Amino acid sequence: MLAFTPGEPAGIGPDLAVMIAQEKTAQDLLVFADPDVLLTRAKALNLTLKITEKESTTGANTLCVYPIKTADRVVAGELNENNTGYVLNTLDLATQYCLNKKVQALITGPLHKGIINQANIYQDKNGDGFTGHTEYLAEKSNTDKTVMMLATEGLRVALATTHIPLSQVSKHIQTDSLRETLSIVHHSLQSYGLKNPKIVVCGLNPHAGEEGYLGSEEIEIINPLIAKLNAQGFNLVGSVPADTAFTVDALQGVDCVLAMYHDQGLPVLKTLGFKKAVNVTLGLPFIRTSVDHGTALNLAGTGNISMGSLHTAIQYAKDIINYA
Structure with missing residues (x-):
């Protein structure tokens, strides 16, 4: 039941x-x-x-x-x-x-x-x-920690932050919470039968920070964490500019995209799969x-x-x- x-x-x-x-x-x-x-x-x-x-x-x-x-x-x-x-x-x-x-x-x-x-x-x-x-x-x-993920045919999008004002997003992108989020997504996808899930991690800022000229979160938090987790056996790609992360070529072989905030990733997914998408709570x-x-x-x-x-x-x- x-x-x-x-x-x-x-x-x-x-x-x-x-x-x-x-x-x-x-x-x-x-x-x-x-x-x-x-x-x-x-x-x-x-x-x-x-x-x-x-x-x-x-x-x-x-x-x-x-x-x-x-x-x-x-x-x-x-x-x-x-x-x-x-x-x-x-x-x-x-x-x-x-x-x-x-x-x-x-x-x-x-x-x-x-x-x-x-x-x-x-x-x-x-x-x-x-x-x-x-x-x-x-x-x-x-x-203690859950992750919101939406899925439709050909695309899964998980969120690093969910229902908070845009003005508060940057202060919630911290190493510990992001590590927990990526761990939950990784292990959940493994439990769904994906042995080595490939996860694309979006940058927070335009152009993933443009080497620090458009924001420093990628250099200080996101990219170093990706490197550490990949050394532990994760299969993460990024940080990737969100404006190119969802192109057809970029999504080849990708099992999930982690967006930094609600409206960075979900408009793309809902455009692709509205009325045939599902919201899944991981963790x-x-x-x-x-x-x-x-x-x-x-x-x-x-x-x-x-x-x-x-x-x-x-x-x-x-x-x-x-x-x-």
């Missing part, structure tokens, strides 16, 4: 759950959600939906649901901060199922960071607000994959959505399970 948390109830997460129920794939899912929200959304979509709490069901149009009630009525397309506790509750319970090995992986649907922070119901150990699934699941599983004590899109509030309840990313997230999780 795979746990599935649909995320923000006013978004397209419930639509994804209802629509996947029309497929055979649904028999592998345990959905952590409010059954009433799913049934209401199914009615809006004019689709048949049956709810059961019995796992491994094979019935047509049926979802196995771990029932969790929302605090307030859900209206498709309308955010309600009263229901943010419900969203975090689904994640908490699904995480415990993963840690207790009652399910083999967690698939997450899109949530809305803004409404969770607006509700002011969560602070991390540093006193900061909610920054995303990756950081939240790390804290809930007592994991957790369980497998977690996610859709690569947001809540799409304006599309909730319309049925005018793509299932491609959810299919990819499910298949990617199964592939990791089967290899392990």
Whole structure:
């Protein structure tokens, strides 16, 4: 069984759950959600939906649901901060199922960071607000370091930093944290069957610093670390200017690209594979994959959505399970 948390109830997460129920794939899912929200959304979509709490069901149009009630009525397309506790509750319970090995992986649907922070119901150990699934699941599983990686056909992109302002990126590119990140990416890819994964490491600055004229992080931190890790058996290339790292020729034989910040690498990947890409959290004590899109509030309840990313997230999780 795979746990599935649909995320923000006013978004397209419930639509994804209802629509996947029309497929055979649904028999592998345990959905952590409010059954009433799913049934209401199914009615809006004019689709048949049956709810059961019995796992491994094979019935047509049926979802196995771990029932969790929302605090307030859900209206498709309308955010309600009263229901943010419900969203975090689904994640908490699904995480415990993963840690207790009652399910083999967690698939997450899109949530809305803004409404969770607006509700002011969560602070991390540093006193900061909610920054995303990756950081939240790390804290809930007592994991010191995780890495966000997105993948689509022909390209994997991991991130040295995730959901932080651009003005703070440079101070987070430090030797120790970057070493941890590269180690997690390297060993995770090995666990996926790549014996000697080739990882391209982007520079932080334009032209990878231009020998120090456009920034010093490459000379002082990134390049020396690459040399040390390669001496230990890693297969790292870089630092490479980000504006050339993603060309067809540069990606030949590359297993993953490490971008220094969120919008350095993900626009390229999403241009290549939007609606058929998957978000993977590396370093957790369980497998977690996610859709690569947001809540799409304006599309909730319309049925005018793509299932491609959810299919990819499910298949990617199964592939990791089967290899392990």
